[in-house]
Amino acid sequence: MSAARVRRASEADSAAIGALHVAAWRETYAGLLSQAEIEAMSVAARTAQWRAQIGAGTARGVYVAEEQDGIIGFGACTSERDLALMTAGYTGEVPALYILRRGQGRGAGRLLMRAMARRLIAEGDRTMALWVLSTNAPARGFYERLGGKIVAERGSGHDAETAYGWRDLSALTISTDSD
Numbered sequence: 001m002s003a004a005r006v007r008r009a010s011e012a013d014s015a016a017i018g019a020l021h022v023a024a025w026r027e028t029y030a031g032l033l034s035q036a037e038i039e040a041m042s043v044a045a046r047t048a049q050w051r052a053q054i055g056a057g058t059a060r061g062v063y064v065a066e067e068q069d070g071i072i073g074f075g076a077c078t079s080e081r082d083l084a085l086m087t088a089g090y091t092g093e094v095p096a097l098y099i100l101r102r103g104q105g106r107g108a109g110r111l112l113m114r115a116m117a118r119r120l121i122a123e124g125d126r127t128m129a130l131w132v133l134s135t136n137a138p139a140r141g142f143y144e145r146l147g148g149k150i151v152a153e154r155g156s157g158h159d160a161e162t163a164y165g166w167r168d169l170s171a172l173t174i175s176t177d178s179d
Contacts, residue, residue, distance in 0.1 A: 001115055003067050003068070003106070004066060004067050004072060004073070004085075004103065004107065004108040004111060005063040005065070005066055005067075006063050006064070006066075006108075006111045006112055006114075006115045007063065007064060007066070007117060008061065008062070008063055008066050008115075008160065009050075009054055009062040009063060009064045009074065011051055011054050011055050013050075013054070013074075014047050014048075014050045014051035014054060014139065015043075015047050016064075016071045017047070017050045017062070017064065017071070017074050018044070018045075018046035018047030018048070018049070018050055018051075018069065019043050019046075019047070019074070020031040020054035020071055020072075020074060020098060020100060021041070021050070021074070021096070021126070022041045022042070022043050022046055023100060023179045024073075024098035024099065024100055025038060025041050026038055026041070026062055027099075027100065027101045028098070028101075028127070028136065028139075029133070029136075032133060032135050032136060032153075032158065033158060034158070050062065053076065057170065058078070058080075059076040059077065059095070060075065060077055060078045060079065060119060060120070060123060061076065061077045061078075061115070061116055061120075062076045063074070063075050063076075063112055063115045063118035063119075065108035065109075065111060065112050066100065067103065071119065072099060072100050072102065072103030072108055073097075073098055073100060073103055073108045073109065073112060073113050073131070074096070074097075074098060074112070075094060075096060075097040075109075075112040075113070075115070075116055076094065076095055076096040076097075076116075077092060077093065077094050077095075077116035077117075077119055077120055077128070078092070078093050078095060079091065079092065079093065080092060080093040080127075080129060081093055082100075082129070082131075082152075082163070084152060085129045085151070085152060085163060088129075088151060088152070088165070089127055089167075090127045090128060090129040090151070090165050091124075091125045091126070091127050091128070092120035092125035092127060092128035092129075093128060093129060093130060094113070094116055094128065095130070096128040097109065097112060097113070097130070098113055099112075099138050100146065101174070103155060104138075108117075109142055110146065113146060113172050114172055114173055114175075116128075117166075117169040117172035117173050118173050120169055121169050121170065121173065123147055125169065126167075126168065126170075127165065127166060127167055127168075127169065128165070128166050128169055128172075129151060129152075129163050129164065129165040129166070130143070130148075130163065130164055131154075131161045131162070132161065132163075132164065133155065133160070133161055133162075134155075134160040134161055134162045135158065135160070140162065140164075142165070143164040146166075146172060147166060147171055147172070148164030148165065148166055149164065149165055149166075149167075150163070150164060151163050151164065151165035152165075
């Protein structure tokens with residue numbers, strides 16, 4: 001059971017989200033992406049990105065998962081941006097979901113997915129998809145445990161990505177004993 005609490009992010013969270021984004025990339029993608037790609041991530045650039053997205057409402061919803069000692073994860077949802085996935089009937093998208101390693105396996109990711117699914121449903125979406133690095137086995141397992149189905153693939157080598165889709169977002173909004 002998670003001790004995390006999920007809430008809508010504010011612009012005041014931008015620096016924490018930017019730092020977490022970079023830290024999560026370094027934890028998650030070491031060995032999966034080139035060291036140059038990982039080192040190119042900048043806290044300042046990610047902070048600016050998230051400040052702009054939260055402030056301008058570019059993302060339809062940005063959420064943080066926090067515990068007593070601070071933010072351990074965040075996620076963002078928006079309208080689907082990939083033409084092939086839109087054509088396949090997916091209208092919502094999760095372009096970002098990151099949980100620090102110390103917060104993984106305790107329900108924070110599930111709580112963030114629930115919050116984003118509820119947001120998308122409230123705005124009229126019933127379906128959602130997201131892209132994940134094909135070599136990121138832990139993330140793929142997480143999405144599969146949440147009922148995501150492989151709906152597309154793109155790229156090759158270390159840049160290959162797999163899309164997971166949900167045809168019924170309401171399934172993500174149900175509480176379980178593991179939350």
